[in-house]
Amino acid sequence: MPVKAIRSNEMKESNETKVKKPAVHADEAAEHVQAPKTAVRRPGRPSGSAGGGAEQRERLLDAALALFARQGILDTTLAAIAREAGVTSAMVHYYFKTRDQLIDVLIDERFIPQRAAFGGCFEAHPDDPVAALTALTRRFVEVGQANPWFAPLWVREVISEGGLLRQRMHERFGQAQQHRVHEAIVRWQREGKLNPALEPSLLFQSLLGLTLLPLATAPVWRNDVVPRTVGAEEIARHAVALITQGIRPA
Numbered sequence: 001m002p003v004k005a006i007r008s009n010e011m012k013e014s015n016e017t018k019v020k021k022p023a024v025h026a027d028e029a030a031e032h033v034q035a036p037k038t039a040v041r042r043p044g045r046p047s048g049s050a051g052g053g054a055e056q057r058e059r060l061l062d063a064a065l066a067l068f069a070r071q072g073i074l075d076t077t078l079a080a081i082a083r084e085a086g087v088t089s090a091m092v093h094y095y096f097k098t099r100d101q102l103i104d105v106l107i108d109e110r111f112i113p114q115r116a117a118f119g120g121c122f123e124a125h126p127d128d129p130v131a132a133l134t135a136l137t138r139r140f141v142e143v144g145q146a147n148p149w150f151a152p153l154w155v156r157e158v159i160s161e162g163g164l165l166r167q168r169m170h171e172r173f174g175q176a177q178q179h180r181v182h183e184a185i186v187r188w189q190r191e192g193k194l195n196p197a198l199e200p201s202l203l204f205q206s207l208l209g210l211t212l213l214p215l216a217t218a219p220v221w222r223n224d225v226v227p228r229t230v231g232a233e234e235i236a237r238h239a240v241a242l243i244t245q246g247i248r249p250a
Contacts, residue, residue, distance in 0.1 A: 057095050060085050064102055065110065069153040073103065073164045103168055111169070114143050114150070119177055122184050129188040133207065134240050140211035141236040151216035154208070178204065210239035 063085035067076045078099055082089045096102040121139055125132035144151040157165035181204050188194035214221070214235045 056087070056091070060087070060092060060095060061102075061106060061110065064106065065147075065149040065153065068165075069149040069156065072156055073099075078102070103165070104172075107165075107169060107172065110147075114147075115177065117143070119180070122181060126184075127193075129185070129194045130244055132184075133203075133243055137207050137211055137239045137243060138236050140208060141215070141232050141239070144212050144215040145232040151212040154212050155216040159205075159208075207239065207243065210242060211235060 060081060064076070064081045067080060067084055076099075078092045078096070079089050081102075082092045085092075096105065118136060118139055121136040122132050125135065153165065157163040158169075159166075182200050185194065185198070185200040185203055189196050189198065189200070215232070
């Protein structure tokens with residue numbers, strides 16, 4: 001065979017060898033080179049959460065109420081609520097997108113049930129103002145004692161000028177309940193069942209002041225001249241005595 005043909009065949013075989021060289025399978029290559037793994041963030045509750053969903057949500061509401069009562073709503077951010085509850089800010093945003101949404105949830109789930117309970121005292125005693133007002137006074141104290149945030153939050157955000165909670169409550173529910181209480185007091189006075197010298201528009205606020213104000217300011221006056229033995233029961237008894245007997249000797 002001519003030399004030229006031999007060289008041509010050798011070059012052809014060499015090229016075929018290069019083309020037919022087996023490729024390394026992807027799985028085999030992975031055994032030799034491991035790419036750094038990046039955690040994929042799945043949608044849903046942020047990582048690091050403690051407890052179940054419902055329990056976590058209640059914990060955040062409790063933290064929000066504690067801060068609102070302690071420092072006011074305007075000065076409390078969602079980040080501060082996260083710190084109070086011991087979770088991340090992402091966790092708070094998972095349940096409540098904004099502070100306004102959180103406030104609405106608190107009104108619906110924490111305040112409305114208490115509000116309904118207050119109104120029930122008048123419905124339970126429609127013809128007995130003394131019994132109705134006595135029950136309402138004791139209910140104020142019971143709610144304040146069972147919910148340590150209630151009394152200080154009421155002082156800070158309901159009776160204070162510019163209280164955000166009061167504004168939001170009025171925006172959502174108006175003053176229908178206050179009007180019903182006022183009408184009941186006027187009716188009792190007209191029927192001769194209640195002291196006519198009482199000012200109907202002030203009576204409800206007076207009862208709140210006699211009950212919730214001492215509870216809210218307890219850390220102050222308990223360090224003063226008032227004995228530490230004065231508690232919720234004593235506050236309720238004192239308020240009931242004032243509204244039923246006044247300051248005259250029994």
